[in-house]
Amino acid sequence: MLLKNIFNPPQNQWRTKIIGQFEAVVGKDGVVRRKDELLTYECDGITGYRQRPALVVLPRTTEQVAAVVKICHENEIPWVARGAGTGLSGGALPLEDGVLIVTARMKQILKVDLDNQRVIVQPGVINNWVTQAVNGAGFYYAPDPSSQIICSIGGNVAENSGGVHCLKYGVTTNHVLGLKLVIPDGSIIDVGGPVQEMPGYDLTGLFVGSEGTLGIATEITISILKVPESICVLLADFTSIEAAGQSVADIISAGIIPAGMEIMDNLSINAVEDVVATGCYPRDADSILLVELDGLAVEVAANKKRVAEICQTNGARSLTSANDAETRYKLWKGRKAAFAAAGKVSANYFVQDGVIPRTQLVNVLREINHLSEKYGYRVANVFHAGDGNLHPLILYDNKVAGAWEEVEELGGEILKLCVKSGGSLSGEHGIGIDKNCYMPEMFNEIDLETMQYIRSCFNPKGLANPGKMFPTPRTCGEAANARKLEEFKDAELY
Amino acid sequence: MLLKNIFNPPQNQWRTKIIGQFEAVVGKDGVVRRKDELLTYECDGITGYRQRPALVVLPRTTEQVAAVVKICHENEIPWVARGAGTGLSGGALPLEDGVLIVTARMKQILKVDLDNQRVIVQPGVINNWVTQAVNGAGFYYAPDPSSQIICSIGGNVAENSGGVHCLKYGVTTNHVLGLKLVIPDGSIIDVGGPVQEMPGYDLTGLFVGSEGTLGIATEITISILKVPESICVLLADFTSIEAAGQSVADIISAGIIPAGMEIMDNLSINAVEDVVATGCYPRDADSILLVELDGLAVEVAANKKRVAEICQTNGARSLTSANDAETRYKLWKGRKAAFAAAGKVSANYFVQDGVIPRTQLVNVLREINHLSEKYGYRVANVFHAGDGNLHPLILYDNKVAGAWEEVEELGGEILKLCVKSGGSLSGEHGIGIDKNCYMPEMFNEIDLETMQYIRSCFNPKGLANPGKMFPTPRTCGEAANARKLEEFKDAELY
Numbered sequence: 001m002l003l004k005n006i007f008n009p010p011q012n013q014w015r016t017k018i019i020g021q022f023e024a025v026v027g028k029d030g031v032v033r034r035k036d037e038l039l040t041y042e043c044d045g046i047t048g049y050r051q052r053p054a055l056v057v058l059p060r061t062t063e064q065v066a067a068v069v070k071i072c073h074e075n076e077i078p079w080v081a082r083g084a085g086t087g088l089s090g091g092a093l094p095l096e097d098g099v100l101i102v103t104a105r106m107k108q109i110l111k112v113d114l115d116n117q118r119v120i121v122q123p124g125v126i127n128n129w130v131t132q133a134v135n136g137a138g139f140y141y142a143p144d145p146s147s148q149i150i151c152s153i154g155g156n157v158a159e160n161s162g163g164v165h166c167l168k169y170g171v172t173t174n175h176v177l178g179l180k181l182v183i184p185d186g187s188i189i190d191v192g193g194p195v196q197e198m199p200g201y202d203l204t205g206l207f208v209g210s211e212g213t214l215g216i217a218t219e220i221t222i223s224i225l226k227v228p229e230s231i232c233v234l235l236a237d238f239t240s241i242e243a244a245g246q247s248v249a250d251i252i253s254a255g256i257i258p259a260g261m262e263i264m265d266n267l268s269i270n271a272v273e274d275v276v277a278t279g280c281y282p283r284d285a286d287s288i289l290l291v292e293l294d295g296l297a298v299e300v301a302a303n304k305k306r307v308a309e310i311c312q313t314n315g316a317r318s319l320t321s322a323n324d325a326e327t328r329y330k331l332w333k334g335r336k337a338a339f340a341a342a343g344k345v346s347a348n349y350f351v352q353d354g355v356i357p358r359t360q361l362v363n364v365l366r367e368i369n370h371l372s373e374k375y376g377y378r379v380a381n382v383f384h385a386g387d388g389n390l391h392p393l394i395l396y397d398n399k400v401a402g403a404w405e406e407v408e409e410l411g412g413e414i415l416k417l418c419v420k421s422g423g424s425l426s427g428e429h430g431i432g433i434d435k436n437c438y439m440p441e442m443f444n445e446i447d448l449e450t451m452q453y454i455r456s457c458f459n460p461k462g463l464a465n466p467g468k469m470f471p472t473p474r475t476c477g478e479a480a481n482a483r484k485l486e487e488f489k490d491a492e493l494y
Numbered sequence: 495m496l497l498k499n500i501f502n503p504p505q506n507q508w509r510t511k512i513i514g515q516f517e518a519v520v521g522k523d524g525v526v527r528r529k530d531e532l533l534t535y536e537c538d539g540i541t542g543y544r545q546r547p548a549l550v551v552l553p554r555t556t557e558q559v560a561a562v563v564k565i566c567h568e569n570e571i572p573w574v575a576r577g578a579g580t581g582l583s584g585g586a587l588p589l590e591d592g593v594l595i596v597t598a599r600m601k602q603i604l605k606v607d608l609d610n611q612r613v614i615v616q617p618g619v620i621n622n623w624v625t626q627a628v629n630g631a632g633f634y635y636a637p638d639p640s641s642q643i644i645c646s647i648g649g650n651v652a653e654n655s656g657g658v659h660c661l662k663y664g665v666t667t668n669h670v671l672g673l674k675l676v677i678p679d680g681s682i683i684d685v686g687g688p689v690q691e692m693p694g695y696d697l698t699g700l701f702v703g704s705e706g707t708l709g710i711a712t713e714i715t716i717s718i719l720k721v722p723e724s725i726c727v728l729l730a731d732f733t734s735i736e737a738a739g740q741s742v743a744d745i746i747s748a749g750i751i752p753a754g755m756e757i758m759d760n761l762s763i764n765a766v767e768d769v770v771a772t773g774c775y776p777r778d779a780d781s782i783l784l785v786e787l788d789g790l791a792v793e794v795a796a797n798k799k800r801v802a803e804i805c806q807t808n809g810a811r812s813l814t815s816a817n818d819a820e821t822r823y824k825l826w827k828g829r830k831a832a833f834a835a836a837g838k839v840s841a842n843y844f845v846q847d848g849v850i851p852r853t854q855l856v857n858v859l860r861e862i863n864h865l866s867e868k869y870g871y872r873v874a875n876v877f878h879a880g881d882g883n884l885h886p887l888i889l890y891d892n893k894v895a896g897a898w899e900e901v902e903e904l905g906g907e908i909l910k911l912c913v914k915s916g917g918s919l920s921g922e923h924g925i926g927i928d929k930n931c932y933m934p935e936m937f938n939e940i941d942l943e944t945m946q947y948i949r950s951c952f953n954p955k956g957l958a959n960p961g962k963m964f965p966t967p968r969t970c971g972e973a974a975n976a977r978k979l980e981e982f983k984d985a986e987l988y
Binding site: 115116162173189191196198203206208209227228296301358359422425426428430439442443444450453469 | 682723851921947
């Protein structure tokens with residue numbers, strides 16, 4: 001279904017017939033049908049894959065979502081759910097024959113229960129709003145993707161998003177207590193609940209990270225944490241990435257669990273300084289290590305001393321630290337802007353997302369360097385070092401013929417390297433359309449078949465986000481061709 | 495299927511035909527068939543439900559488990575998996591027409607990887623053995639059910655077991671990285687993996703806590719933690735349970751997350767002192783609060799001071815604390831022996847397991863007292879106060895006619911109270927055969943149907959642990975009758 005007919009007038013004759021039904025549910029202004037307006041929804045954060053949806057529907061409530069999904073179910077119209085569209089694996093790539101259900105109007109924080117440290121939100125609520133809503137009372141929401149000021153909680157749930165502070169506190173799944181779901185036949189179900197311990201199968205855990213293939217979460221109960229008494233960020237700079245990597249291993253071995261622990265290499269440092277000019281990252285450093293410690297003031301002070309000693313033992317040239325919020329923000333700013341900076345210093349970039357066991361860090365980084373040289377593309381390394389979640393940024397120029405294909409191949413080699421090293425295909429960006437062809441690197445046929453069974457339970461007609469997450473007969477080469485279609489987007493007839 | 499024909503010679507004519515097939519897989523000594531030997535397997539930790547299995551099979555390897563399950567699948571023989579048989583909801587209650595697959599011979603620790611803080615075990619490995627295996631190197635396995643010296647990791651996975659130290663570190667599901675599974679058609683699948691972040695559906699999370707209804711875990715990859723630098727246990731004694739409960743709320747509100755936080759009431763204190771004579775628990779206290787703090791020495795010292803202040807503000811009569819292992823052990827010993835002690839001071843006891851939001855603690859305890867008075871049975875309260883997981887122990891005498899029915903009714907009232915207060919039916923003991931009739935208190939028809947769909951994916955013939963976890967047409971009254979059959983067990987013909 002995916003990517004078919006892209007050069008021909010679409011086959012979705014159902015549009016005219018069904019538009020009225022959608023409008024009856026969400027109102028006239030809740031259905032986007034004009035070609036120029038649909039353009040906005042062509043892609044998510046991974047702009048290489050583009051496809052215009054037949055229609056966009058913007059519900060406001062669980063009941064509206066259920067009614068919209070039911071119309072799709074009855075008319076066998078495939079659909080894709082979209083949050084803020086910041087995803088990095090093309091999970092929200094629309095179908096030209098399908099409906100895109102966008103949660104942009106579902107932005108209410110429904111309940112704040114400080115006593116029990118939980119908040120109920122609609123899926124379109126922006127990640128950062130949760131912390132803003134409870135910060136005054138001394139709480140925050142822990143999972144913090146770099147895109148947290150624009151990404152939505154619904155999208156975070158779909159992708160099981162992580163962030164720089166997930167080393168100590170866990171990714172999204174560790175913070176979701178319960179969900180109200182609309183499943184692909186339009187039924188509304190509740191999974192999980194108000195407390196952590198719930199009997200029955202853990203369907204909440206199953207749904208988090210299911211990338212829109214099992215339904216849409218319309219109410220999300222998340223837990224919030226107390227703001228720690230003290231927070232300190234340390235920046236150490238090294239003359240080799242091995243030394244930075246060894247420091248990470250030594251910190252963990254010492255039993256210290258920092259709130260976050262990130263490495264950036266020289267290429268990333270300079271990209272960031274070029275673009276956001278933090279002034280904090282030494283441009284001549286081979287790599288820098290950022291460590292955030294939190295807890296009681298006495299604990300943070302003691303751990304700061306230990307981390308500093310470990311970094312010095314491993315040859316850190318200099319150490320900077322910040323306890324006040326303003327300087328901490330400055331130290332993190334460059335890291336949080338790393339992807340955007342890569343986009344500024346290179347015509348195009350492709351961000352990879354793989355996981356390796358921490359012990360393989362130095363080996364894998366060395367291998368990535370070899371691959372970078374072999375393929376002739378610069379690779380900037382920025383990563384969640386504490387949990388081995390790498391984000392190599394491959395810099396390239398899309399205008400050079402054949403570049404994308406080579407970059408995709410290089411990206412694939414890096415992923416295979418991660419899996420071969422005992423790691424995983426994705427840390428936090430999901431599989432989506434971008435990596436589904438690599439799933440067999442990690443799972444055998446029967447493992448994947450088991451997941452497909454589960455998918456069929458919820459999604460028997462295959463209408464919810466078809467073509468995503470699971471490898472289809474489509475090869476990776478075909479995916480590469482699909483990307484090239486981007487150039488033809490203006491030639492489409494509609 | 496369950497409990498049928500209990501007065502008649504069983505219908506399992508398949509026994510004679512199939513025994514040879516099982517023996518070919520696990521050897522002659524791997525099949526238990528004699529009536530007197532089968533007695534051992536009649537019940538698990540909840541002795542009220544008893545039923546003799548047709549056969550017991552004792553495999554040693556994944557391949558043997560797969561072959562045994564395949565024989566059951568092909569011959570449509572229902573089966574139940576059993577770990578150490580310490581479960582408290584009858585999850586491992588056998589079927590008289592069925593096979594009991596016991597993991598008692600699968601006791602190998604297959605791999606210890608200290609660098610990446612993970613251990614791979616067979617399901618029959620005893621919980622405590624994991625910590626013993628890695629403790630010398632400074633690590634431990636966090637989930638610690640009170641039965642940890644006898645319960646198995648496989649059983650912990652099936653029930654998603656908790657323990658007194660799960661407040662800070664989470665229950666079993668938070669410590670399982672991956673599983674090798676034999677699913678009910680005899681296929682072997684791998685779910686999860688060596689690192690925390692894995693793409694695809696979280697089938698590991700789905701399986702943990704599935705109570706034997708989806709298959710058998712034959713290899714379990716668990717994560718281990720570093721032993722903290724310092725551990726301190728505080729014991730505070732109070733003249734009212736309200737004051738103890740308020741201290742718990744205030745400790746959490748202060749942002750302190752103790753490793754464990756437990757309350758015992760006067761009845762439990764005296765039962766424990768009668769039986770294990772710790773000498774530490776003041777017999778005249780209305781209730782005691784045990785708080786374990788761990789972390790860096792400076793952190794523990796600071797938090798100890800804060801906890802002590804909170805307890806004093808709430809009227810604690812006395813405070814004892816212990817930093818050394820020996821005294822800490824003494825302080826915990828009574829709590830860990832609480833269930834066993836109840837069994838000594840009363841002819842029989844029934845332990846309930848419900849969860850409530852922490853803010854409802856005082857209200858719910860008051861209500862339980864009212865219920866105890868109304869029904870005329872003493873209820874001892876011992877509980878994981880930090881996460882609101884109550885364990886009311888109802889003391890009764892089975893010889894008194896009608897006692898059990900009243901106790902079951904009282905237990906049910908307590909569960910309904912937990913659910914009504916915004917909590918849950920089970921914190922850590924599972925649903926099994928004991929609570930499946932209460933599932934509709936918590937889940938509506940469509941929620942339960944969704945779980946049944948999932949169950950059918952793995953278990954389409956319904957052969958794996960039938961009759962457990964989900965409410966069957968059987969009413970709670972029928973379950974009560976089933977218990978009475980216990981008295982007739984010697985009259986059974988075989």
